[in-house]
Amino acid sequence: MSSTILNFATKYSLYSGSIICSLGIVGNVINILVFTQLKVFRDNRCAFYLTIESIFNFLYMLFGISVNILISIYGDDETGRSLIWCKLRYIIAQTLTSCSFTMVCCTAADEYFSTNYRCNLRQTCTLRLARYLTFILIFIWTCHSIIFGYFSNIMPSIGCTISNENYRQYATFFFYPVLGGVLPIVISSFFSMLAYRNVRRLVRRQIPIIRRRLDRQITAMVLLRIVVFICLTAPSIIYRIYAINTPVLRNTSAQYAIVRLLQIIAFSLLNLNHMSSFYVFIMSSARFRHQVKYFLIKKCWKHIRCCHTENLISPGNAQIFNSNIEHEQNN
Template identity: 55%
Template sequence: MSTDILKLAKQYSLYSGCILFTFGFIGNILNILVFTQLRLFRDNRTAFYLTVESINNFIYQFQTISVTILTLTYGDDATQRSLGWCKFRYMLSQILVLTSYYTLCLIAIDQFFSTNHQFRLRQMCTIKLARYITFISICIWIAHGILSGCFYDIQGSLGCVISNPIWQQYISSFFYPVLGGLLPIIITSLFSLLAFHNVRRIVRRQIPIARRRLDQQLTAMVLIRAVIAACFMSPFTIYRIYITKFPVSQNQSMQYAIARLIQSVFLSLINIHFSASFYIFLILSSRFRRQVRFLLVKKCWQRLKYLFHLNNNQINPENAEAFRTDLELA
């Protein structure tokens, strides 16, 4: 029975991992293109943060598919056979997960300040400051990940686990429930709601309509993203708190098999968080759909036609038309 459950867990991990990798690869690439290629989003701090998050999620997709391939090839993720991979895998996972979570927090905080009715607060946030904060944040999570990786070790039938009891207590009592759990959920949800409240009052201020529409669009996208992220993050966080406090040995065949199946399901939810932002924006924002359509048809397709000489007879200036259309998307 335990063998069948383990087989089911491996098959679920394989198929869900491949499907989510495919969707995540395409979605994160399109996110990066939309937020970097459209003039509407240039020098916009929220778009910058969303680009950073998409790049981070893109890297996470490759880390996840690597583990899936190892599991398919060797029957497990190989962390029980290589101490270096054991440390590196969990170190990289923590860096990418925390970078994603707290970049989402920075997005919500920045959106709150950029829509605030006080001009001083709006003026305080600049694209240069956003770059500095992002750089510092990533450095902090890299340092945290390296430190955490030092405490992972291979312990017999338990596999790759934290060997230091003090760090184990930190991980189970603070990292999973607070740093990687409640804190980013609370920060993102709170500031998204405050930004949404600001946007509802934005019509009373003398702000250009293009800027007003952009603020409304980005705030709605961030709020929806925050709610869905909280739903996907919570189950895995609860599971990791439990499994860190009560690790299951491979000698307990049935319990180990069930734990692996539960882990596979909750990991797939986390992977949805890293894969689905583009599709969430696409489904829930009609303006984002127009922006994606404009990017693919007016920019990417035109460049492909020019590259392969499929439109040699065209003499009309494309740049002026593209510029006008880009402004209309605002």
């Protein structure tokens, strides 16, 4: 029975992880390109935060693919045999996840300030301030994750876990339930609802219609993103708290197999959270769908065709091509 559950868990982790990571890489790359290349998003602070979130989600997907490769080769993620990988996986996973969650909160908060009817609040948040704040938050989370990895060790018959009792209490009662769970959920939910209320009042204010449409678009995108964020984050947080406080010995095969399956399901939901932003934006905003279509067809495909056309022109034909252009211009 336990071997059947473990076999199913391994196959589920490999196949679901590969599909989620592949879709996540494609979606986050499109997010990054659209938010950085289209002029309408270029100087928008919310788009900047969404870009940074997509970058961390993209790196997390690459990290997930490396874990799936280890599972497909060795049958597990190797954290129970390699101390370096045990510590490194904690550091990488915590840094990428914490920074991604933080960017979700920053996006919701900035959308509230940018749509606020008070001019001083709208002018307080600038793109330069957003860049400084992002750099500081990334630095803080990186240092925090390094400390997290420092207290991670391989325990006999348990595997890779937090070995320090004080830090285990900190992770159990503060980091996972508060910093990694309740706090980002409350912050993102609170500011997204306030931003939604602000957007409904935009009709009464003298704001250019292009800016009004952009605010409504981003608010709708962020609001649905927060809903998905809450639904997919809560199960993984609950599992982490349970796993730290009730470690299961590997020799108790039946219980270990069940816990292993729960772990894989919880982390697959977490992977969905890092993968889902692009697809949530596509579903929530018809305007974003048109923007993605415009970018892929008008910019990417046109650039590929131009490069292909230039490669087809031989040096001998290049002179004829240039002379024809000059003849047309003179006429």
